[in-house]
Amino acid sequence: MKVGLLESRAARLGGYWAAYLKELGVEIVTPSLPDAEALALGQESLKGESLPVQLALGRILALDGVDAVLMPQWAPVQGDAWSEALGELLSRRISGLPNMIPVPDGGEGLESAAAEVGLRLSQNAGGVRLALERARIHAAGPRQEMPPLSVASRVTVGVIGPRTLLAEDVLGGELRAALDALGLHAVYSHELPLPEVLKRAERMQGADTAPAGERELFGAVSMLSGKGAVRGLIFAAPARDGASHAAVQRLAAQQHKPSMVITVDAGEAEAGTGSWPELEAFRDRITLGAAARAAAPEGSA
Template sequence: MRVGLLESRAARLPGYWAAYLKELGATPVTPAVSDAQALELGRESLPGEPATVQLTLGRILGLTRVDTVLVPQWAAVSGDAWSEALPELLSRRISGLPTLLGVPDQPDALENTAAEVGLRVTQNAGMVRRALEKVRPLGQDARAAPPVLSRGSRVTVAVIGPRALMGEHLLTHPLRAALDELGLYGVFSTDLSVPEVLRRAERMPGDAAPGDRELFGAASLLGGKSAVRGFVLAVPARDGAAQAAAARLAAAQHKPTLTLQLDGQSEFPDLAAFRDRVTLGRFALDPIEESGA
């Protein structure tokens, strides 16, 4: 069986699904298009949806002759229907897609789903059991070193956003370049250990959405560091739920905050003014108004 694999660079457990499929004797298939081509394909089909959804759809359309596609399930913020049910929503909106299976990236939910995937692929319980045993070490969070919080004479800012966005080089690289050009050093939330982020979020109410917990935990970890002078909150363009989550996060901060919608653009007009605020140390309680894509 040929199985499409959309394992993102933001995956919490990178390499697990590719290794598992190989142990099952399946052929992992990755998109035959570049990320830029995938984004364009997704925009043509779903022009009004978030950039991350467009990119995922474009990658699916870039798969050739697959029976099933494993689609990462991301921690959803409150009201985030796409992250909660991405395979189902894509299948409803776009006809002719292969079977889409949502797969988790957190250790406690991994093995049961992997067993279901394995039985679908092989119909052989013994092979599934052996494959699960071999890849079990890959299903645990690797120990991550703390990120470097300062670099030369640059001013450090925390860049926080959903992992589904922050792991996409195509969407975040222009922001990294813009920060560098302005003399800012960005510490990205994807540089943090996810278990540590979630431990820091334990103070949130029990009914808080998983994605809100990740954002809060990252902001709490980095916000308490004296080297961090402000926050850039990154959200996918056209993602109302992520924008609302960023607004809630910004309201709780006491350092300068700028929200940016990322769509692969290279210009960020509000970033220079934000740089001036953090460079001059003019901390304000109110965040800068959100910048459009």
């Protein structure tokens, strides 16, 4: 049986699912196109949808001859139908897609979900139990450490946005390059240690019922806004993603530090029109403020 594993730099447990499928003896198929070509393919088919959706579709279309596709679930925000039912919605919009199986990207139900998937793919209960035992070592995902909050001669900004945007170089790489060119040291929300992010998210009003993506964004903002080295906050949302844009707008409105919201569109960036001139003004705002504080005479107010 050939099974496609939807590649995603945003998925935390891609290594777990790859190891599990290998232990099951399933043939794993990965996309045959580079990310930039997969994105372009998805944009042709779903012109009006957000970048992460277009990229996911392009990667699925680049899977050759698969019987099913495992799709690590995204952390949704309020009103985000795509994250909650990506495979189902894609199948409604695009005919002829393979059978798509959503799988968790962590959490307490990971192993039970993996067992169900294993039985569905192999029909071998003994093989599933053995595969679960051997793949368990990967279930914690990669270890994350707190990224450096300061770099010599650079002012630090926190960049907050959906993991599905910032973790993908083909989507967030242009923003990363723009911030670097402006001489800013950017600390990205998806690079923060998730356990600490989720612990901070417990302070969120209505945390018990808030969507997972909202908790991640809130926890990341809470961590970065409290750091003295972080002079400003940039909130990023993918183009044509109203739910994510609304989520970061709500968070930006609550901040006391200098903040701004930007929209990221890979198509515009590739065409040379996605340079975000507003970032330069924001850089000057927080850099001049930091320079003024550093130059103030000792003992001055």
